[in-house]
Amino acid sequence: MSAQTRPFVRPIPAIDLTRPEFPDSAEVGALIGDARVIALGEGAHSISEFTAYGDALLRHLVQEHGVTAFVLESGFAEGLLIDEWIHGGPGELDDIARTGITYGFGESAQLKRQLAWLREWNAGGGDVRFYGMDLPGSSTSPGPAVQACLARIPARGSDDELRRVSDLGGRTEAAVAYASMTAEERDHLIAALRDLVLRVREAGDEVARRCADSIDAFLGELAWDGESGPYPREQYMARTVGWIAAREARILLYAHNGHVRRTPLDGRDMMGALLDREFGDDLRVIGMTFGTGPVVTFTPRSPRPFDCDVALGERGTVAGSIEETLEGQLDALGADTAFVDLALAPSGFFGGCEGMFSSGALEKVGDFPASFDALVHLRRVTAVPGAFARLRDELDAPERTATR
Template sequence: MLVQTLRTAADFTALLERIGDARLVLLGEASHGTHEFYRLREQLTRRLIAERGFSFVAVEGDWPDCNRVHRAVTGAPGSLDPITALHEFARWPTWMWANTEVAAFCRWLRAWNLNQPPAGRVGFYGLDVYSLWESMQVIVEYVREHDPAGLDAVWDAYRCFQPYSREPQEYALACRFVSAGCEDEVARLLAQARAQMSLDGATRFDVWQNAQIVADAERYYRAMIGGGAHSWNVRDVHMADTLDRLLNHHGPAAKAVVWAHNTHVGDARATDMAAANMVNIGQLARYRHGRDAVVLVGFGCHRGQVMAAPGWAAPRQVMTMPPARAGSLEDLLHHRLPGPSLLVFPDTDGPPWLTEVLDHRAVGVVYHPGRERSGNYVPTRLGERYDAFVWCDQTTAVHPLHAQPAPGEMETYPSGV
């Protein structure tokens, strides 16, 4: 196993060699609120774009919000400055993407792109499923302007969701007690989106993607109220499908970097998620594209500070994350690695702890430091879950752009990841 101290972006060279000609590089994080995870992902992603020709970055964020950032970083006509585009992220927890760490990367990406021909500019996209109303609004506005004859199907879907006052949770509850849902209306909306295939490439893709979000979001919220693995799987399959659509949209030579939580990036089959019949993006990427085409990189830390909230949609706080519990992966690495390090795993003959089941910390946007001893850990076979691992012994919190929190969606499992 290769172990490399991380001081600068140059220290990622061994990982770039491991990545080789891989088409997908999935970069994780052990929390959504840690400065070092964002900074190190940025350093590695810059090198993948500049040295390996990666085509786009796809993140665990909403499509409409990220589309404004995409237009900003690619210099689309009439687009916003990247900072302004990030300020417009309105869904709680806004600090996940509207932070100074992402802003620095997006400004670099815009500067990089403006020195490239338009066809070669690197995109920035959202993979998530939460933007039911925002995606619906995009479709309404487009059809009203460009295809008035198709308004009936769009308005049918819009009116079906309208009684729930832009609260998908209310729709989920209604489906629990009343059999009627909006599936038929959404099916007609998808058919209408498919009818737009004569549009130019970028507009066609955006219309189709927003329609698919509406369809998958309807399924997600309907499944979520029942609990269990189904809603998680709807969400992660949607994100994996969106990633594949983006690869197809960018062409056969396209390569993608993904930024998401470890619970989405690391192969679920190497955790207790498998026993619960849960899948994730990393597992699906390996299955669909083959292990040689996919590199999964996990991130972890021992202690420090993190941006999180004590409850769903509650005001964010800088919280102190206590030292990892004894016997965990983080406890083991703390005693072996004194500072930021990169671990690149061998195909065979690694140290025994790579294949042992160890508890691996996972912190969501909702976090209770006092419950560290009983929660926040995922049993993991590290060498099977990831191809490499980035270690930060002590960490600090991200720096949000927004002054105030914004409303959010219902909690996902594990808490807010």
């Protein structure tokens, strides 16, 4: 079927991983209009092409559309270091990205190139801020948020002990350390964290309070027992984006499709649904999907945290997925990448589309135009070099079996 009969599907050039220029900037500009919050979602983490699109879109929105902040699915407390660095702070880029970006995303060459551009832009007279919006310690350790809080409030003699007990280590190490604690040790840690949250709220420092709220949400995730409603993490991320939007003219938010979608996932509102209620027409959501590319699978070895075998494979489309439908559009257009304006799509276009691919399975989406304003679909994508090896090494690291 031709592009003339499907005007909502536009073929666009593939992204150049070494020269990030958004390939259809006019289409994006028309789509976002005057919206103050632009959310770009990715169908999988650690995909080179997705990160490059995020970099390219950020540069375009900063230069042409007045975006003043980049918000990433990464720890809020850790992100304070990134913002300092892109405004001329000390440190080497590799170390800053590794420390200031959580979940290992800072190892990506594309993301590091993005941070270097932000530093250069600000040095030339610009003023773009960087914010994380997520829980501390890759969602497994409160330590980074504790450190950030204590640096901004009056000191107490017990602060060094709090720093010690709250620093649980890296992502997998922290999960193992917490699981290995006695009930008494856990109660002591939780009580100390709750006391810190109260101290911060009394002190009145806004940034410290946002860090303290991330600790509160971290504790909420630990205590979550399946009750209905948004997860504490999703609520925290949405509140953080709202806090950032109140301080900035326009923001670009970059996270997984599952977080930015406007509609519930398995009956539960995610961050995007909460933002939709707050911002309404001031929010635009663009998702990114792919037809063929890497998929990581996890096979549990035991009930212990992160004790699993991990394998890297390749997946194509699955029946009932939006990716299958979009691959057909690429075939018809003779293209490898397309920009899809979902608001212009006829209702019959989504017939048979039950969801989108995520984390090795079909993630249900009942109404695509209600979930996303547009999609960027790529026929084939590649993994960030070294990402899988780093993940495998992390899961197999000797300290995973250590106890505290």
